[in-house]
Structures are given as structure tokens and as C-alpha cells.
Amino acid sequence: MAQIFSRRADLYFRLGLIAVLGLPIVLAISGFAYYRSSYFTKVGEYVAQPVPFSHKHHAGELGIDCRYCHTGVEKAAFAGLPPTETCMTCHSQLWTNAPMLAPVRLSLATDTPLRWQRVHDLPDYVYFDHSVHVNNGVGCSSCHGNVKSMPLMMKAEPLSMGWCLDCHRDPAKNLRREDEIFDMTWHPAADQDDKGRMLLAHYGIRPDHLTDCSVCHR
Numbered sequence: 001m002a003q004i005f006s007r008r009a010d011l012y013f014r015l016g017l018i019a020v021l022g023l024p025i026v027l028a029i030s031g032f033a034y035y036r037s038s039y040f041t042k043v044g045e046y047v048a049q050p051v052p053f054s055h056k057h058h059a060g061e062l063g064i065d066c067r068y069c070h071t072g073v074e075k076a077a078f079a080g081l082p083p084t085e086t087c088m089t090c091h092s093q094l095w096t097n098a099p100m101l102a103p104v105r106l107s108l109a110t111d112t113p114l115r116w117q118r119v120h121d122l123p124d125y126v127y128f129d130h131s132v133h134v135n136n137g138v139g140c141s142s143c144h145g146n147v148k149s150m151p152l153m154m155k156a157e158p159l160s161m162g163w164c165l166d167c168h169r170d171p172a173k174n175l176r177r178e179d180e181i182f183d184m185t186w187h188p189a190a191d192q193d194d195k196g197r198m199l200l201a202h203y204g205i206r207p208d209h210l211t212d213c214s215v216c217h218r
């Protein structure tokens with residue numbers, strides 16, 4: 001039988017076939033990598049803000065308490081952002097002519113809030129509550145990283161469902177004492193296994209229900 005395709009054409013055909021069959025697999029793998037990558041989750045990225053507010057300077061070097069500006073964090077679902085008046089308690093006297101602070105002065109003068117861009121923003125179908133975590137042994141830095149070292153705010157964790165569940169399955173490994181909640185450099189100690197078990201009982205946490213869908217999707 002005469003060859004319909006020449007050897008060369010046959011080779012091209014095979015290569016083409018490999019490309020066609022292989023492409024979806026390559027796309028799937030790279031798509032997955034993209035989904036998991038920090039580009040997608042925006043971990044470590046800065047967000048442009050109306051004023052380049054520095055946590056490193058204010059919370060780190062000046063040592064202003066997180067709760068001075070995020071007043072809801074222990075009492076409510078939302079930590080909240082400070083109104084312009086909070087900035088002006090200091091900046092009506094300090095750095096009063098700094099161009100960097102012009103938007104803050106304008107905000108006060110025109111009685112329009114500064115439009116801070118969200119850095120952490122869960123989809124609307126996810127329920128989250130700060131007070132539940134902060135009052136039950138989970139510190140800021142477990143979810144936000146070392147905020148006191150950040151010149152500009154950035155996401156330290158992906159805030160994906162898998163990330164939430166990783167802690168909800170076994171919270172003991174991340175639990176701290178009450179006086180350690182605002183410690184931005186906290187790390188589990190060598191005896192965290194024992195400590196965690198004790199703290200689980202201390203806070204009365206029952207991890208068995210924490211992975212139910214209805215906890216976060218209500």
C-alpha cells in the first residue's frame with residue numbers, strides 16, 4: 001500500500017497530535033499554578049493609597065496600639081479603619097505642612113472620608129468575624145504577618161478557603177495567651193503541643209464543628 005503521508009508529514013502529524021492533546025494539560029497545570037501563585041492571591045503586593053500610611057512608623061516605631069485606630073477588632077466582626085479625626089489628633093500639630101499629608105487635611109476640611117483601598121477583602125459569600133478570633137487565642141500576626149515591620153500594608157497570607165481550613169482543622173498549633181494577641185513576632189514555642197492543648201480547653205474551643213461549611217458560608 002502506498003504511503004498516504006510522507007514520513008515527514010507523518011512526523012508533523014504526530015507532533016501536532018502531541019501539541020493538541022498536551023495543550024489542555026499544560027494549560028491546566030499552569031492555570032493551577034497561577035491560581036495558587038502570589039500573583040493571584042496578591043500576597044506581598046502593595047496597594048496604592050491616598051496617603052502612604054506607614055504601620056512600621058506608627059505602630060512599630062511610635063508604638064501606637066492597633067486598637068487606637070482599629071477600634072472594632074476585639075468587639076465586632078470588623079476591625080474598622082480610623083476616621084480622619086484620629087490622624088488629626090497628632091497631625092494638627094505634627095507635620096502640619098507636609099505635602100504627603102495634604103489629602104488628610106483636605107479630608108478634614110471638606111468633611112469627606114479618606115478613600116482607603118482594601119488590602120484584605122473576602123468575597124461577600126464568606127462570613128468572617130474578628131472578635132471571635134482575637135478573643136479566642138488567635139493573634140493578628142497569624143493572619144496579617146508582622147504589621148509593625150510594614151512601611152506599606154500588604155497581605156501576608158492568601159486568605160483562601162484552604163488557608164482558613166488549615167487552622168480550623170487544628171487550631172491548637174496557632175493558639176496564644178491573651179497577652180500575646182498583639183505580639184507581631186509571636187512564633188509557636190517548642191512546647192506548643194502541650195500549650196495548645198491547654199489553651200484549647202482554656203478558651204473552650206471545640207474544633208470538631210469548625211470545618212462545617214455553615215461556619216463560614218451562612
Ligand code: HEC
Pocket residue numbers: 049053055058059064065066067068069070081082116117118119120121140144147148152153184
Ligand atoms: C495610627 C493609626 C493606625 C494604627 C495604630 C494601626 N493601623 Fe492598621 N491601618 C491604619 C490605616 C489608616 C489603614 C488603611 C491604609 C492601609 O491599608 O495602609 C490600616 C490598615 C490596616 C490593615 C489592612 C486593612 C485592609 O485594607 O485590609 C491591617 C491588617 C491593619 N491595619 C492592621 C493593623 C495592626 C495589626 C496594627 C497594630 C500592630 C495596626 N494596624 C495599627 C491605621 C492604623
Ligand code: HEC
Pocket residue numbers: 051052053054057058062064069082086087088089090091094095100101104
Ligand atoms: C499618635 C500620633 C499620630 C497619629 C494618631 C498619626 N500619626 Fe502620622 N505621624 C506621626 C509622627 C510622630 C510622624 C513622624 C514625624 C517624623 O518623621 O518624625 C508621622 C508621620 C506621618 C506621615 C509621614 C510619613 C511617615 O510615615 O514618616 C504620614 C503620611 C502620616 N503620618 C499619616 C498619618 C495618617 C494617615 C494617620 C491617621 C490614620 C496618622 N498619620 C496618625 C504621629 C501620628
Ligand code: HEC
Pocket residue numbers: 066067070073077078079080081120121122123128130133134138139140141142143144159181182
Ligand atoms: C483569623 C485571621 C485574622 C486575625 C486573627 C485578624 N485578622 Fe484582620 N482581617 C482578616 C480577614 C480575613 C480580613 C478581611 C475581612 C473581609 O474582607 O471581610 C481582615 C481585615 C482586617 C482589617 C480591614 C478592616 C476590616 O475590619 O475588615 C483590619 C484593619 C484588620 N483586619 C486588623 C486586624 C487586627 C488589628 C488584628 C489583631 C488584633 C486582626 N486584624 C486579626 C483576618 C484576620
Ligand code: HEC
Pocket residue numbers: 122126127128129132133136138142143159160163164165167168171174203204205206210215216
Ligand atoms: C490561625 C487560626 C485561624 C485562622 C487562620 C482562621 N480561623 Fe476562624 N477560627 C479560629 C478559631 C480558634 C475559632 C474558634 C473560636 C471558638 O470556637 O470560640 C475560629 C472561629 C471562626 C468563626 C466562628 C465560628 C463559630 O462557632 O461561630 C468563623 C466564622 C471563622 N472562624 C471564619 C474564618 C474564616 C473565614 C477564615 C479565613 C479567612 C478563618 N476563620 C481563619 C481560628 C482560625
Ligand code: HEC
Pocket residue numbers: 122123126159160161164165168210211212213214215216217
Ligand atoms: C473556615 C472557613 C470556611 C469553611 C469552613 C468553608 N469555607 Fe468555603 N470558602 C471560604 C473562603 C475564605 C472562600 C473564598 C476563597 C477565595 O476567595 O479564594 C471560600 C470559597 C468557597 C467556594 C467558592 C469557590 C472557590 O473555591 O473559590 C465554594 C464553592 C465553597 N467555599 C464551598 C464550601 C463548602 C462546600 C464547604 C464545606 C465543606 C466550605 N466551603 C467550608 C471559607 C470557608
